[in-house]
Amino acid sequence: MLVRRRLLGLLAEAPGPVAVTVACALAATGAAIAMAVALAEALRRAADGQAVGHLAAPLAVAVLAVAARSMLLWVRDLAATRTAAAVKLRLRDRVTRRLLELGPGGTAGRPVGTIHTAVADGVEALDAYVGFYLPQVVVSVTGPALVVAVLAVVDPVSAVIVGVAVALLPLARPVFRRLLGRRGKAHWAAYEAFAVKMLDALYGMTTLKTLGASGRHGERLRAEAARVYRATMRDLAASATVYVATALITTAGTALAVAVAGLRHADGAVDAAAVLLVLLLAAEAFRPQLELQNYWHEGFSGMAAADGIFALLDAPAPVGEPAEARAVRGDGGPVQVRFRQVSFTYPGSDQPAVVEVDLTLPAGRTTALVGRSGAGKSTLAALLQRFHDPSSGAVEVDGVDLRHLSLRQARALTAVVSQEAYLFHGSVADNLRMARPGASDADLTAACRRARIHDEIAALPQGYATVVGERGTRLSGGQRQRLAIARALLADAPVLVLDEATSSVDGATEERLRTALAEATAGRTTLVIAHRLSTVAGADQVAVLDGGRVVEYGAPDDLLATGGAWSRLVGAHAGAAR
Template sequence: MMLHRALLALAGDIRGHLGVNVGLGLLITLANVGQGLLTALVFARLLTGADLAGVQWPLVGLAAVVLLRAGLVIAAEIAAQRTAHAVKLRIRSRLFTKLLALGPGYLTDRRSGDVQSTLVDGVESLETYYSRYLPTVAVCLLGPAGILVYLAARDPLSAVVIALCVLVVLVLPRLWDRTLGKAGAEHWGTFGRLNADYIDAMQGMTALKSFNAVERERTTLGARANQLYKASMRHLGLSLFDSGITTFGLLAGPALAIALGVLRFASGSLDLFTLLVLLLLSRECFRPLGDLSKYWHAGYLGVAAAKKIDELLTAPPLIGDRPDGPAVDARSLRPVVAFEGVSFTYPGRDVPAVQDIDFTVEPGHTVAVVGESGSGKSTLVGLLMRYFDPSHGRITVDGHDIRALPVEDLRSLIAVVSQDTYLFTGTVADNIRLGKPDATDEEVRAAALAANAAEFIEELPGGYDTELGERALTLSGGQRQRIAIARALLKDAPILVLDEATSSVDSVSEAAIQQALGRAARGRTTLVVAHRLSTVRDAEQIILLGDSRIREVGVHDDLMRRRGDYARLVAAQSADN
């Protein structure tokens, strides 16, 4: 049987929900038994010559039991739905909490579509296991056992025959559980890959159209869909084979018991009432087994999905708070940021992303980190935000290792404006309030004004209440960036990080953004990561990275006079422009 410890642990304590479901299932079985006994009594009396008056009260009892059973079935369905929704809510909450704890670093080597299928479809596929299958297991163990005890008291031989058939139905299909499990895992893996491909295609629709790659992508998706079709058919074929054997047992068991009963009745060794009871209750012994088989197959994809869910829940965190670290009040720290001998290598890679990085950013000063693509600039931002922890060395704020600070407290000190600005579905005001949910309308407008965003926001159809679609694609890159700057200004954090904040905008937007960034950086500890060297000329210190190391340090004029790598990069960019 599919009593998986991992699945049972996954849902937490659901004994109350399961108890209600099992109780209602047993009451339904009891009602079915009562219905069968009363029906057998009515027919036995009528066949032995009783008139309608002689079966009046059994018929009244039969009607009452039928009505009671209908009510119990409705109550059982409601209880099953409540169990399903409670379990799914609990598991999704655990998964989302875990994913947030793992942070962006966890997603660096995983497809977001694959993770999404685990969070949504994977959890949905568990519904049948918890709300239907588990209660039915208990009903199958208790209900038929009780019926067999009653039948054994009336006719031991028939009870033995039925018990043997029940064991065959329970045990025989388990012989190919492992094969079915492999087929289910293959089906789920193929489904996850197809889901990830569809999300990639939707998010990259513009690129597919512009490069005339639609037909190639359609071919790729078609091949993926065909793989899912074949995996589904293999899984379905095994399921049907299993269902066929189970169905045969469910029909053959009662038929064999009844056939023996009829022969013994004909020989006079079995009375009429017992034969009728055998006729009606033998089927009831197998009814829960039929439900168990049905829910077993419906829940098996959940077992396959549970592996992915368990992988996510048990994934080791890339970072974590130090429970034994000294208590530090982040609000009391001076915003002095220092990288001290920092080296870091991404998981699964051999070449370090950054090596032996040393520099300090003082309060009110701006330090710019520049270099070619792949030199490690954005990695420094990820390390400061603790998406990862350094392999060697440390990063400090006011002399305190950031690993000793609670992650939430650390990030409360930092506002980030990144190259890839993400705006959520919601209003413009909601997106600006991301870092300060309780901000007033006046504060939102003031932040937008300081970010040079107020003018275009007020021209939108609903102003600050304009609903933005997914990723706010109706806005230009420069407009999205200015909303991100307003968001950072409203957060009012003492440390400001600008990660390629103007790399994807035109020159007109860049001028407005640079003006807004100048206001944002005023009085703050500012770390600028830039590829466009024209945006960092006024920084108090410029650090050039090359091959993951610091190659040059100085102010713009000094670096130009040295005629080194920085000067060559400036000359190359000037020539390109």
């Protein structure tokens, strides 16, 4: 019920087209009544033995009514389509903006395929529901009432019969809604599950082939496709049941009304023209309800998808804007980052990811975070980028809590190069300007030279205009990594986070990148997340994490001399290398 009320509220997105849709539909009903009355009058005149010339006027009115009705229905459908398009545009915009507001912290627990299905297919499935069904609800009540009122003037008995039969359809609709609702939601759930697995297969095609698992995964896809087929057939069976019940009520009501009118004509209570009028108007009385039923079936996929759409819109953001945003000093110099007694537990988890971390990243210095997988390194980087807020404690930049900064400013403080460099489908220049939209060609070239990638870009078919493909598939892993480094350099943020930034390059390129990164980190506060200890070289200090806690912190050589956790990590790394 709440979802239906919210969908009804979507019509406020296009009040003009909605009003036109309803007005044209009601006017079309009026035209149908005019046509029926004109034909009945022509029959009456013919029965009275009037000359053919006297039939011309009512027949002309009937022809004009038919033409007007056709035009009105065309305008109605056009307005309904415009309504749906306007609603979908605004709704898709709201969902997209909400996804961007949620960020990685708010969408991490949702499969990408589920989100894609809701935003793309789910919004598109609302077309029939918001454009045609919801406006038709008004028409389905007002139109039949108008027809029955006209029938009451012609033959009150037939009017009562038609009115009762028309009223049975909405009374039966809750039963139909429950039947179609269960089947429709099951169908959408099956389709969504299939879409998720298909998207996984497309993204992981190379891995599936490499592992020889494409056949097994194909069997799973076939099983999901069969599940969609079964759900579709059950949905169609439910729809067929509804159509049969609706047709039975409609046919029985029309036949009974006409039969009664015929008997009353035999008794002399009404004339033959009235019987014809009853026949034509009874059919018109049922038409709005039948159209409503058709639109309901066509739009129920949208109803089923609406749950996922509104779940995204209602998802709580992991972080929010402050009531009054403060600012970090903007002199362009290096900044100090402080994790002050920071603890954080991911939503839905029982175990904290980091516990009472008290760590300072000195301004203009490089700090390395090391530790086993799951120690909390990436969590601290996510807190620094304000994808989440600490459960307790604070992350401060130059003494200002990140929660007191606007999200835009908080995230502009940090540039990140992760171990999995993500490139968007577009040109090299487009991907670079993600970091700084107003960057000149000279700026792009300078950043790429520092990242040791300019010569390779220049050798591409269109140079910086070369399209890199989805996720940068037209570039090698090392090229993608260096392009991501160039993008981070172009952002020129005061804090640089390197998450195994050289992990996808060969030895010779890694050495060149070390020189470039040393140049980039000079005078900049840098956080290096290290899984390979070779990436720690050149760090001013090291923080060793274990179980979400900082167990050691200091200069690498000093820690090595203590024989503690850092020393053991170095020893284990050296042993593995041998």
